[in-house]
Amino acid sequence: MDKAAREFEFSDKHFARISSFVTAQTGILLPAAKKDMVYSRLSKHVRRNYGGSFDAFCLAVDNGDPDTIELLINAITTNLTAFFREKHHFDYLKQHVLPELLIKNQATKKIRIWSAGCSTGEEPYSLAICLHQFFKGHPGWDVKVLATDLDANVLEQAASGIYTIERVSQFSEDEKHAWFSRGKAENNGLVKVKSFLKEFISFRRLNLLHPFPMKGTFDVIFCRNVIIYFDKTTQVGLFHRFAEKMLPGGYLFIGHSETLFNISNQFVSDGNTIYRRIT
Ligand SMILES: C[S@@+](CC[C@H](N)C(=O)[O-])C[C@H]1O[C@@H](n2cnc3c(N)ncnc32)[C@H](O)[C@@H]1O
Incomplete structure (x- = not known):
């Protein structure tokens, strides 16, 4: 997704802050190739709760706001599963x-x-x-x-x-x-x-x-x-x-x-x- 296609500004700096926090908290790696995935999983929350500002979202993460952290972790985990998988x-x-x-x-x-x-x-x-x-x-x-x-x-x-x-x-x-x-x-x-x-x-x-x-x-x-x-x-x-x-x-x-x-x-x-x- 190029920059122009995104509704909200989501810089490499925003991505770096979010990915380093997620890796430290959960062990889940978010290499650069996951930037679009991170944006698409977070943008609706950023629209709803942070006035469309990833700055505001990152600040809440940095401040250790528990609701923001829970929302971030829930949004980033990949939960694919099935009965009797494998x-x-x-x-x-x-x-x-x-x-x-x-x-x-x-x-x-x-x-x-x-x-x-x-x-x-x-x-x-x-x-x-x-x-x-x-x-x-x-x-x-x-x-x-x-x-x-x-x-x-x-x-x-x-x-x-x-x-x-x-x-x-x-x-x-x-x-x-x-x-x-x-x-x-x-x-x-x-x-x-x-x-x-x-x-x-x-x-x-x-x-x-x-x-x-x-x-x-x-x-x-x-x-x-x-x-x-x-x-x-x-x-x-x-x-x-x-x-x-x-x-x-x-x-x-x-x-x-x-x-x-x-x-x-x-x-x-x-x-x-x-x-x-x-x-
Ligand atoms: C793809 S699902 C796998 C579900 C099931 N085990 C299976 O194979 O069908 C991966 C799960 O691991 C969880 N997970 C990821 N990081 C975790 C962590 N640090 N601690 C506990 N669970 C974690 C995710 O929330 C997600 O629900």
């Missing part, structure tokens, strides 16, 4: 990981899974569906998913469990009926995840760059399609801290375009973007 991960979980944990964790009958960077919730709900399917044959287990994200807007949507019917179009009628309630009257066209699936999940706001407040360890961590936006140093630090939150043999699932090669030697590949924490 389906092979969920197949692997059901066929290999859960049967193994059934034996390994027999003494505690407890399993903890973390969906780190859960976006609008499709990933943790897909996990809950797998857990429901698997554990209905194994009663008495305490199985929980922690779902976290930095973006307050997506987290609110995730916790509501409400989706448009198009988002669940991949499921058969029987599956939809089993897992979702259909909205009526003004909620026509919407579905809501049933409460027995929601009960597996706790949603929490968490910036992956900040210390992890959770006690205990996780048997499985899904952190998929999150680190692609981070620089290498941030990735190295994050996977080191994930390793500290797992016992040896714990499983880590990352996104299809991500790798731990040259990033971490605390995990060994199990193939297909699935890793295990080494001893």
Whole structure:
């Protein structure tokens, strides 16, 4: 987008201030090629709340105004996701990981899974569906998913469990009926995840760059399609801290375009973007 096509003045200096703030706060890199994206995601907010002035917007960021910072972070994160995205991960979980944990964790009958960077919730709900399917044959287990994200807007949507019917179009009628309630009257066209699936999940706001407040360890961590936006140093630090939150043999699932090669030697590949924490 050339300068003339923009409604508001958005200089390289504005962009530099915004991108350095975002990277420091979230780890998300915003190289020069993202300037148009940043403008298009922020301009409607700048029109509505800052009188069309990126100077005013940047000043509010510099002054640490919490509403402006939240708006900025929510606008910049990329939240693309889907139910059973990268389906092979969920197949692997059901066929290999859960049967193994059934034996390994027999003494505690407890399993903890973390969906780190859960976006609008499709990933943790897909996990809950797998857990429901698997554990209905194994009663008495305490199985929980922690779902976290930095973006307050997506987290609110995730916790509501409400989706448009198009988002669940991949499921058969029987599956939809089993897992979702259909909205009526003004909620026509919407579905809501049933409460027995929601009960597996706790949603929490968490910036992956900040210390992890959770006690205990996780048997499985899904952190998929999150680190692609981070620089290498941030990735190295994050996977080191994930390793500290797992016992040896714990499983880590990352996104299809991500790798731990040259990033971490605390995990060994199990193939297909699935890793295990080494001893
Ligand atoms: C593309 S979505 C991935 C969603 C899901 N994991 C998947 O693969 O379908 C990336 C998510 O990471 C979140 N994210 C980005 N930086 C983060 C950070 N520093 N801390 C926590 N979440 C972050 C974004 O808000 C976004 O919802």
